Amino acid sequence: MTAAERRVAVLPRIAPRSRPRLTIDLAAVARNTRLLADRAAGELMAVVKADGFGHGALDVARTALAHGATRLGVTSLEEAWPLRDAGLAAPILSWLNPVDADWAAAAAWDVDVAVPGLQHLAAVAEAPGRHRVHLHVDAGMARDGADPAIWTQLCRTARRAEQRGEVEVVGVMGHLGCADDPGDDCNARGRTRFAWAIEIARAAGLRPRERHLAATAATLTDPRAHHTMCRVGAGLVGIDPSHTADLCPPMTLTAPVTQVRRVRGGTPVGYGHAHRTATATYLGLVPLGYADGLPRTASGRAEVLVRGVRRPVVGRISMDQLVVDLGRAVDLGETVTVFGPGGHGEPTVAEWARWSGTIEHEIVTGIGARVERRTLAVPHLRSLA
Numbered sequence: 001m002t003a004a005e006r007r008v009a010v011l012p013r014i015a016p017r018s019r020p021r022l023t024i025d026l027a028a029v030a031r032n033t034r035l036l037a038d039r040a041a042g043e044l045m046a047v048v049k050a051d052g053f054g055h056g057a058l059d060v061a062r063t064a065l066a067h068g069a070t071r072l073g074v075t076s077l078e079e080a081w082p083l084r085d086a087g088l089a090a091p092i093l094s095w096l097n098p099v100d101a102d103w104a105a106a107a108a109w110d111v112d113v114a115v116p117g118l119q120h121l122a123a124v125a126e127a128p129g130r131h132r133v134h135l136h137v138d139a140g141m142a143r144d145g146a147d148p149a150i151w152t153q154l155c156r157t158a159r160r161a162e163q164r165g166e167v168e169v170v171g172v173m174g175h176l177g178c179a180d181d182p183g184d185d186c187n188a189r190g191r192t193r194f195a196w197a198i199e200i201a202r203a204a205g206l207r208p209r210e211r212h213l214a215a216t217a218a219t220l221t222d223p224r225a226h227h228t229m230c231r232v233g234a235g236l237v238g239i240d241p242s243h244t245a246d247l248c249p250p251m252t253l254t255a256p257v258t259q260v261r262r263v264r265g266g267t268p269v270g271y272g273h274a275h276r277t278a279t280a281t282y283l284g285l286v287p288l289g290y291a292d293g294l295p296r297t298a299s300g301r302a303e304v305l306v307r308g309v310r311r312p313v314v315g316r317i318s319m320d321q322l323v324v325d326l327g328r329a330v331d332l333g334e335t336v337t338v339f340g341p342g343g344h345g346e347p348t349v350a351e352w353a354r355w356s357g358t359i360e361h362e363i364v365t366g367i368g369a370r371v372e373r374r375t376l377a378v379p380h381l382r383s384l385a
């Protein structure tokens with residue numbers, strides 16, 4: 001044994017202590033998946049991009065596949081590899097890749113790819129392997145997908161590549177820009193453009209079996225957008241951009257109080273003295289800040305739950321810490337709930353989003369790496385026999 005190995009060998013085990021923790025309840029993902037699968041006219045694709053919206057891509061993927069989803073969706077191919085590595089055999093679609101992505105690996109690993117333009121099509125067709133592609137049309141948001149001006153040419157070129165055996169066009173996809181507001185007529189225009197895109201594809205000789213336009217909001221509000229499959233991400237993790245369904249948020253963020261101090265009225269708190277205590281009170285220090293995903297822009301508005309009571313976050317949220325006006329003394333190490341499903345009076349992710357001037361998606365995908373994660377499995381139903 002070398003001296004270095006001996007030094008490592010004698011290090012004491014680090015016991016788990018109270019620390020900031022993100023608990024993810026997969027039972028909520030299971031319930032949300034069942035509700036969405038029930039609403040979808042056709043198949044349900046579980047979109048697990050951005051590490052399953054911050055909830056753990058593999059955990060969300062496995063849970064969703066066990067509760068009604070039949071496929072998986074990711075943005076980059078790099079997000080697909082760990083799903084295959086873990087042994088998930090469900091169809092996977094990856095829709096946002098640079099033109100020089102590893103298309104050969106996609107074919108080898110049986111990952112479908114979206115093609116948003118002619119250069120992508122050429123690159124995919126040239127790469128070794130037989131490629132399953134979904135032609136991606138821009139349904140009206142000028143973001144990802146092919147410009148309708150080139151759609152006919154894209155379909156015809158894809159058909160020729162198909163006849164040469166280079167690709168198989170299995171799908172056509174689009175994405176709606178305003179689905180969170182079902183009344184916006186941008187949705188009708190998007191649906192019309194998508195229907196047109198399918199017709200053009202068929203006229204070019206393509207036979208796309210998978211035709212998919214709806215994400216969470218349209219899955220919940222607009223059956224006319226469902227076609228053969230709905231692609232849902234936000235809804236799996238309890239976020240409903242349409243505010244029409246009752247979904248369950250899986251995340252709870254807690255942290256221990258690491259310092260408590262008694263202060264007089266008029267005490268300035270934190271950077272810039274942005275807050276002064278109105279009266280004598282107790283201030284609690286919580287070791288979570290914007291590096292952990294609590295936006296600094298929530299300063300002056302945010303609240304947390306302490307001993308069953310909402311208390312205000314005071315002063316500016318710092319990189320690593322925030323201060324709570326406790327109103328009374330609490331013990332060191334006492335747990336503060338920053339957000340959770342809301343059933344016990346704690347703030348929700350939706351409230352943090354409002355306090356920060358953003359959407360829930362940005363909060364849940366932004367929780368930092370140093371927050372300990374604990375994932376609760378879906379309890380199995382015990383047979384009563």
Ligand SMILES: *Cc1c(COP(=O)(O)O)cnc(C)c1O
Pocket residue numbers: 047049095174175214215216217231232233234235241
């Ligand atoms: C993220 C994404 C989805 C999922 O959208 P949600 O609103 O989160 O359900 C579907 N399709 C595409 C193209 C996406 O980028």
